[in-house]
Amino acid sequence: MAPMTCKNFLNGLPLRTEGTSSRDAEAHIRNCPSCRNITEDLNAIHSAARSWGGEELEPPAHLWTSLRSQLEREGLIRDERDPQLEPSNSGWFGRWFAGLPRPALAGGYLVLLIAVAFGFSRPVNRQVNEARWLEGTQVSTSPLSAQLTAEQDSFASFNNSNPVVTASLNKNLAIVDNYIALCEKSVQEEPQNEVARDYLYEAYQQKADLLAQMTERGENNR
Amino acid sequence: MPEAEAIRLAQQGNAAAFERLYRLHNRRVYSLCLRMVGNTAGAEDLTQEAFLQLFRKIATFRGESAFSTWLHRLAVNVVLMKLRKKSGTETSLDELTEPDEESGGPRRDFGGPDLRLSGSIDRVHLQRAVEQLPPGYKAVFVLHDIQGYEHNEIAEIMDCSIGNSKSQLHKARMRLRELLHEATRDKAREDRKAASADSGGED
Numbered sequence: 001m002a003p004m005t006c007k008n009f010l011n012g013l014p015l016r017t018e019g020t021s022s023r024d025a026e027a028h029i030r031n032c033p034s035c036r037n038i039t040e041d042l043n044a045i046h047s048a049a050r051s052w053g054g055e056e057l058e059p060p061a062h063l064w065t066s067l068r069s070q071l072e073r074e075g076l077i078r079d080e081r082d083p084q085l086e087p088s089n090s091g092w093f094g095r096w097f098a099g100l101p102r103p104a105l106a107g108g109y110l111v112l113l114i115a116v117a118f119g120f121s122r123p124v125n126r127q128v129n130e131a132r133w134l135e136g137t138q139v140s141t142s143p144l145s146a147q148l149t150a151e152q153d154s155f156a157s158f159n160n161s162n163p164v165v166t167a168s169l170n171k172n173l174a175i176v177d178n179y180i181a182l183c184e185k186s187v188q189e190e191p192q193n194e195v196a197r198d199y200l201y202e203a204y205q206q207k208a209d210l211l212a213q214m215t216e217r218g219e220n221n222r
Numbered sequence: 223m224p225e226a227e228a229i230r231l232a233q234q235g236n237a238a239a240f241e242r243l244y245r246l247h248n249r250r251v252y253s254l255c256l257r258m259v260g261n262t263a264g265a266e267d268l269t270q271e272a273f274l275q276l277f278r279k280i281a282t283f284r285g286e287s288a289f290s291t292w293l294h295r296l297a298v299n300v301v302l303m304k305l306r307k308k309s310g311t312e313t314s315l316d317e318l319t320e321p322d323e324e325s326g327g328p329r330r331d332f333g334g335p336d337l338r339l340s341g342s343i344d345r346v347h348l349q350r351a352v353e354q355l356p357p358g359y360k361a362v363f364v365l366h367d368i369q370g371y372e373h374n375e376i377a378e379i380m381d382c383s384i385g386n387s388k389s390q391l392h393k394a395r396m397r398l399r400e401l402l403h404e405a406t407r408d409k410a411r412e413d414r415k416a417a418s419a420d421s422g423g424e425d
Contacts, residue, residue: 014392041399048343049367052257059252059269060262064244067270071240076277078235 004028009035013042065198072201176207229289233281240277247290248273250369251297257364258301260353268304272297287378294371295379298361305357343402351401359394366391 004024009032012025029036071077183200190196223231223242231239251272256265275296283292352360361380365371366387371379376387 014388038399041402042395044343045348045395045398045402046367048345048348049363050370052345052348053253053368053370055253056249057253057256059248059266063248063252063266063270064241067244067273068237068241070270070274071237071277074278076235077237077240 003031006032006035010038013038062198065202069198069201072205173207173211176203179203180207225289229280229283229285232277233283243276244273247293250290251293254294254297254364254369255301257352257368258360259304260349264304268297268300272300275300291375291378294365295381298365298379302357302361305360347402347405348398351398351405354401355394355397359390359397362387362390363394363398367395 004027006028009025009028012022029039068077180200180203183196183203186193186196187200223239225243225246228239228242228246232243248269252265252269255268255272256262259265259268272293276293279296283289352363355363362376365376365379366373373384373387373391376382377384380387382390
């Protein structure tokens with residue numbers, strides 16, 4: 001039987017690089033420096049790529065914040081009160097407040113968030129029309145703000161069956177309101193800062209979660 | 223929260239479930255995007271776009287394929303779409319390879335360079351060479367050799383046959399070999415020039 005030619009060897013190379021090799025091909029490689037070089041090069045490329053692929057890279061933290069804001073804007077995140085979903089549907093902030101009264105925990109967390117918010121609100125280039133941008137921000141957040149105020153007013157109408165719990169809830173609400181005020185200030189100072197805007201939305205979300213918790217407690221106490 | 227539960231809850235708009243799915247898969251998707259486009263800003267945009275598309279379509283996920291395969295198929299499509307737009311043409315996947323090689327089988331390498339790459343492939347050179355690959359080759363190479371997918375998974379992700387995946391991978395590796403040899407020759411030429419300039423300066 002005639003020895004394998006370079007042409008035949010190269011035609012079968014895609015299969016051989018996947019680990020399938022014949023005795024003829026092995027014999028050809030031993031006697032043909034050119035085909036041996038090609039095979040070794042391809043193996044070297046494969047090995048270098050595999051060692052590169054061993055590292056999985058972490059995307060920056062702001063990516064989730066930005067993605068979540070977009071999901072909320074598109075209405076893909078729905079805060080339904082489905083009893084089946086209740087254990088996980090209250091969101092991460094809601095779970096923190098699940099065991100109210102926990103003002104110290106809430107306060108500590110808010111201090112951390114405020115520090116992060118200030119960290120992101122460093123001066124950057126003012127190349128956009130700030131007044132127009134701010135107008136847009138106010139238009140997009142004001143309905144949410146008004147809705148939250150209405151919810152807060154309706155909560156005030158519940159019976160204060162437990163003055164201690166009510167005082168604690170009001171204290172938490174005051175902390176969240178302060179945080180919202182700080183975020184609004186950051187957005188006004190740096191209207192082009194998307195991170196500051198994201199934090200403002202996040203703050204409104206926190207207030208909504210807290211009001212939901214308060215409403216639930218109020219209904220349970222009726 | 224297990225992935226299946228997170229998928230079910232995300233289909234109902236649950237925020238925590240969306241975040242859980244994001245945290246489970248963000249590294250792999252981001253790594254894929256970064257290796258395909260070669261820069262962090264582009265990779266972030268593409269990762270966000272891939273997850274947005276995922277969450278927009280998650281209500282239609284019926285579990286016929288693995289969730290990760292479905293997600294990576296979306297991510298690869300997002301990346302290929304971006305690369306197509308960048309090249310300014312709307313082309314099919316096959317056209318994203320080098321067309322002259324499509325009908326002719328593996329590139330003949332008779333009389334090719336006798337230099338050997340073994341031991342000389344560093345990360346930077348490989349990355350530069352991968353960036354120069356046509357998008358179709360690049361996708362298969364990144365998925366198989368870098369990300370570690372099998373050909374049957376790549377076939378599903380890229381909507382092609384297993385044989386096509388193997389063939390594209392081989393062509394990608396052969397093209398990379400050429401690019402790496404070119405880079406080696408260019409460097410050797412520059413070194414010679416620098417050496418001769420140095421010796422000329424000393425005379």
